[in-house]
Amino acid sequence: MIDEKVGASVSVAAINGRGNGIAAVCALMMAAALWAALTPAAHAGAYDVTTYHYDAQRTGWNPSETTLDWSNVNSAQFGLLNSIPLDEQVDAQALVVSAATLAAKGIAGYPNDLVYVATENNTIYAIDSVTGVTMFQTHLGTPVSANSLPGQCINNSAVIGITSTPVIDLPNGVMYVIAASVENSAAVYRIHELSIATLVDVVPSVIISASQTLSDGTVTKFWPAFQRQRPGLLLSNGVVYAGFGSYCDLKANLARGWLMGWTTGNLQPLPNVGLTDRQTAAETGNFQGGNFYLSSFWASGYGLAADPEGYIYAQTGNSDTIRSDNLPDSALKIAPGITSLAGYFTPSNFAGLDSEDADLGSGGIMVVPETPGLPHFAVGGGKDGRLFLYNRNNMGGFAANGVDAPASVQAGQCWCGPSYFVGSDGKPRIVSSGGHTPMTWFLPMTTKSPLIHENSAAEFPVSDQDSGFLTTVSSNGTSAGTAIIWAQTRAINGSVSLYALAASAGLPVLFSGISGVLANSQANANIVPLVAGGKVFVPSYKQLDIFGLTPAQARPRPIAAAAATAVEPAVRGPRYFGRIVSLDAGGKMFKLTLRTGLQLQVDAAAAIANHLSVVLYLDETVEVSGAHSLGGAFTATDILRVKQSQDTWGPDIP
Numbered sequence: 001m002i003d004e005k006v007g008a009s010v011s012v013a014a015i016n017g018r019g020n021g022i023a024a025v026c027a028l029m030m031a032a033a034l035w036a037a038l039t040p041a042a043h044a045g046a047y048d049v050t051t052y053h054y055d056a057q058r059t060g061w062n063p064s065e066t067t068l069d070w071s072n073v074n075s076a077q078f079g080l081l082n083s084i085p086l087d088e089q090v091d092a093q094a095l096v097v098s099a100a101t102l103a104a105k106g107i108a109g110y111p112n113d114l115v116y117v118a119t120e121n122n123t124i125y126a127i128d129s130v131t132g133v134t135m136f137q138t139h140l141g142t143p144v145s146a147n148s149l150p151g152q153c154i155n156n157s158a159v160i161g162i163t164s165t166p167v168i169d170l171p172n173g174v175m176y177v178i179a180a181s182v183e184n185s186a187a188v189y190r191i192h193e194l195s196i197a198t199l200v201d202v203v204p205s206v207i208i209s210a211s212q213t214l215s216d217g218t219v220t221k222f223w224p225a226f227q228r229q230r231p232g233l234l235l236s237n238g239v240v241y242a243g244f245g246s247y248c249d250l251k252a253n254l255a256r257g258w259l260m261g262w263t264t265g266n267l268q269p270l271p272n273v274g275l276t277d278r279q280t281a282a283e284t285g286n287f288q289g290g291n292f293y294l295s296s297f298w299a300s301g302y303g304l305a306a307d308p309e310g311y312i313y314a315q316t317g318n319s320d321t322i323r324s325d326n327l328p329d330s331a332l333k334i335a336p337g338i339t340s341l342a343g344y345f346t347p348s349n350f351a352g353l354d355s356e357d358a359d360l361g362s363g364g365i366m367v368v369p370e371t372p373g374l375p376h377f378a379v380g381g382g383k384d385g386r387l388f389l390y391n392r393n394n395m396g397g398f399a400a401n402g403v404d405a406p407a408s409v410q411a412g413q414c415w416c417g418p419s420y421f422v423g424s425d426g427k428p429r430i431v432s433s434g435g436h437t438p439m440t441w442f443l444p445m446t447t448k449s450p451l452i453h454e455n456s457a458a459e460f461p462v463s464d465q466d467s468g469f470l471t472t473v474s475s476n477g478t479s480a481g482t483a484i485i486w487a488q489t490r491a492i493n494g495s496v497s498l499y500a501l502a503a504s505a506g507l508p509v510l511f512s513g514i515s516g517v518l519a520n521s522q523a524n525a526n527i528v529p530l531v532a533g534g535k536v537f538v539p540s541y542k543q544l545d546i547f548g549l550t551p552a553q554a555r556p557r558p559i560a561a562a563a564a565t566a567v568e569p570a571v572r573g574p575r576y577f578g579r580i581v582s583l584d585a586g587g588k589m590f591k592l593t594l595r596t597g598l599q600l601q602v603d604a605a606a607a608i609a610n611h612l613s614v615v616l617y618l619d620e621t622v623e624v625s626g627a628h629s630l631g632g633a634f635t636a637t638d639i640l641r642v643k644q645s646q647d648t649w650g651p652d653i654p
Helices: 032-042 099-104 350-355 605-609
Strands: 078-089 095-097 114-118 123-128 134-139 167-169 174-183 186-195 211-213 219-221 234-236 239-246 258-263 312-315 331-334 341-346 365-367 377-381 386-391 407-410 419-422 428-432 439-442 452-456 470-474 484-492 495-502 509-517 530-532 535-549 575-583 589-594 599-603 621-627 634-641
Touching: 078 123, 078 509, 095 530, 114 535, 167 234, 312 365, 312 377, 419 470, 470 530, 495 535, 575 599, 605 621, 605 634
Parallel strands: 509 535, 599 634
Antiparallel strands: 078 535, 095 114, 114 123, 123 134, 167 174, 174 186, 211 219, 234 239, 239 258, 312 331, 331 341, 365 377, 377 386, 386 407, 419 428, 428 439, 439 452, 470 484, 484 495, 495 509, 530 535, 575 589, 575 621, 589 599, 621 634
């Protein structure tokens, strides 16, 4: 875990005015008019979206949207304006810099807002938000092929390049981005500082490397071939932070949760590196064959968060069930500069979460804006469906030690993250999006009270994908009839859909429509809609869709946008898809019920020994690759988790 002991004294850094904080919001019962008066100061540059979920606290709220409201977001007046082709899948959120800001910075020749979109092919586009024309672009190296990943992990694109959402430093006119690429036949990560006017490196890019001391004094290093950089980048107090996880939980003998930072302006790495799992082989026991580490940062692409004082917040993934110098399935509060662990919460059932791959780290954590009269909150949930309300001044520690655990409610399994807004009644709300149901919640007045359920929409159509989706919110301050929750559901038969919900009782649907595709049925795309300047930007597989108020004859959606060619890595031999229906006591032999109803006896020993198997448990759906043995079990070389729905499975290959 982080080097310093919990509770160590830390000097608190203050926000330095670089544009990535959010000011305190109104008191719970303040009048809406007072909130509206505060809005311009709290959200300077209303149409500039420079980071994941709009701000470093990850509220996902644009309270300065003056065009789109309940009266015009409907199928008659709102729809697709443009669909721009891209060179690969997009897992990062788009970013927007307004024409007014570009002009103010002396960047001439762009009369409209620019939309920045980064693809898994390591290409960054700067696109005119009105015409759809690519004004300039750059390519940051050959991406890593999924064929070379551990177990050919393909839970996103067929290539891995830029996965996380970049971050823009507007005062300095630069963008920070991390790209995975192949150099000298090896996978590397580079962090870039690019001019937003040209997308050219302002300073030389830096290869990411790190090492950290383990609990026994030995040293481990960062393995770029086995670590995935998925959470959105965080810019706070002159430092860019990035979190790292793994590819499909494979090579868990090498992959761990890393947190790193670089100084803006020169990309010098911070001297401190966060490592969530500092166990050694002797401490990990025999779980999954031993040497099982992880405690990853991944969060379905949701960005690392920061509070106004610069403390960093994130949730971690699963690990070994032995708890020793390790923080699996935990919510972390980390001091600025990664100097110490300032607080954490680990649920009492973390061992069960580990053993069933039900990690808390599938969801992002959001810092609730400061509200006079309310405690300092953060909110986050994960795969088991609980939405936790953390007290940032006392995260809770290890719940099994008898401490007060954070209040929680059931909000649905979450491959997702929360949003936030203040309603026309002046009351702040949390938006959750676990399962297939968007929900809004009032904040309590004390840390002891649970979140109070306000209302919810009818469930979205059940998709074939993992539970949860990502949302944002737009409104014109707290004016009645303007707050809209925008949701991007995951793939259904190859397509993804955009929903606009009125943020009122029942969350009625104002609009829904196809907004892109996913070519890979196992993709966990981090798709999140972006709303700015009267438009909604939704990137997906090889396209950026732009929605807005349409003329009488709206541009028709291209037929190709409703389907995509399937993307899979090369098949190396026999493979089968199915559900685990029995598992021996040693955890290395199991029976798999195939889609045909037949059962396959699988020997997982080799896959586990080579750390190329996901965590195995009853009722899990998996893909096994390997070879048949004469008169014996199927010998698996790779075991990957797959979606529950058989419609997402590829063909069995005997």
